[in-house]
Amino acid sequence: xxxxxxxxxxxxxxxxxxxxxxxxxxxxxxxxxxxxxxxxxxxxxxxxxxxxxxxxxxxxxxxxxxxxxxxxxxxxxxxxxxxxxxxxxxxxxxxxxxxxxxxxxxxxxxxxxxxxxxxxxxxxxxxxxxxxxxxxxxxxxxxxxxxxxxxxxxxxxxxxxxxxxxxxxxxxxxxxxxxxxxxxxxxxxxxxxxxxxxxxxxxxxxxxxxxxxxxxxxxxxxxxxxxxxxxxxxxxxxxxxxxxxxxxxxxxxxxxxx
Numbered sequence: 001x002x003x004x005x006x007x008x009x010x011x012x013x014x015x016x017x018x019x020x021x022x023x024x025x026x027x028x029x030x031x032x033x034x035x036x037x038x039x040x041x042x043x044x045x046x047x048x049x050x051x052x053x054x055x056x057x058x059x060x061x062x063x064x065x066x067x068x069x070x071x072x073x074x075x076x077x078x079x080x081x082x083x084x085x086x087x088x089x090x091x092x093x094x095x096x097x098x099x100x101x102x103x104x105x106x107x108x109x110x111x112x113x114x115x116x117x118x119x120x121x122x123x124x125x126x127x128x129x130x131x132x133x134x135x136x137x138x139x140x141x142x143x144x145x146x147x148x149x150x151x152x153x154x155x156x157x158x159x160x161x162x163x164x165x166x167x168x169x170x171x172x173x174x175x176x177x178x179x180x181x182x183x184x185x186x187x188x189x190x191x192x193x194x195x196x197x198x199x200x201x202x203x204x205x206x207x208x209x210x211x212x213x214x215x216x217x218x219x220x221x222x223x224x225x226x227x228x229x230x231x232x233x234x235x236x237x238x239x240x241x242x243x244x245x246x247x248x249x250x251x252x253x254x255x256x257x258x
């Protein structure tokens with residue numbers, strides 16, 4: 001999906017992914033949310049744009065007049081950033097797949113379903129959560145297609161939230177407990193998203209940066225001069241994010257006492 005050019009305003013552009021707010025395996029959810037809020041407040045003065053690259057929430061489903069409880073401090077901080085003129089882009093992941101129009105209407109952010117190619121500042125970016133690109137297992141493709149099917153969504157909406165939300169939280173927690181171990185990548189060249197980027201670059205050699213989440217690993221891999229793959233890590237172990245200043249991009253980590 002090609003997007004129009006977006007010139008930087010002299011401020012920074014931030015990328016963050018895989019917060020999994022609301023995950024039942026988080027031992028201190030309020031402290032965890034506050035850490036995210038502190039980060040967002042720390043970038044408020046010098047942020048032009050904020051890219052939320054998917055799986056920001058561990059589960060989310062919008063009924064016509066009902067949304068899940070929680071995340072008030074996080075949502076409030078996003079709203080304050082938007083009110084200050086920060087452009088916020090939320091890419092749908094495989095956990096927050098059912099984002100519809102509530103947050104875009106209430107906060108004023110953009111919901112992005114799929115991948116985007118766009119120019120930011122002086123560079124061309126390929127942006128994706130990472131779950132829908134490259135070679136995917138057949139079982140995952142079937143599950144992903146089912147979750148995105150409008151008819152299945154309507155059937156799910158017909159069930160009362162008192163049943164669907166606890167079920168979905170248990171399902172999400174059973175699929176993988178990201179708190180169990182720290183994900184690392186010792187060989188970036190063999191990482192599937194890196195391989196995808198290398199292949200895609202052959203069809204579009206003007207892309208400078210590929211930005212992904214999804215994998216919970218931190219990678220800054222140079223395919224060749226002027227072309228990088230960034231995988232953003234997560235906020236369960238790494239507390240990592242990327243910042244683009246119009247000239248280059250850097251992966252940073254947020255400390256609780258910053």
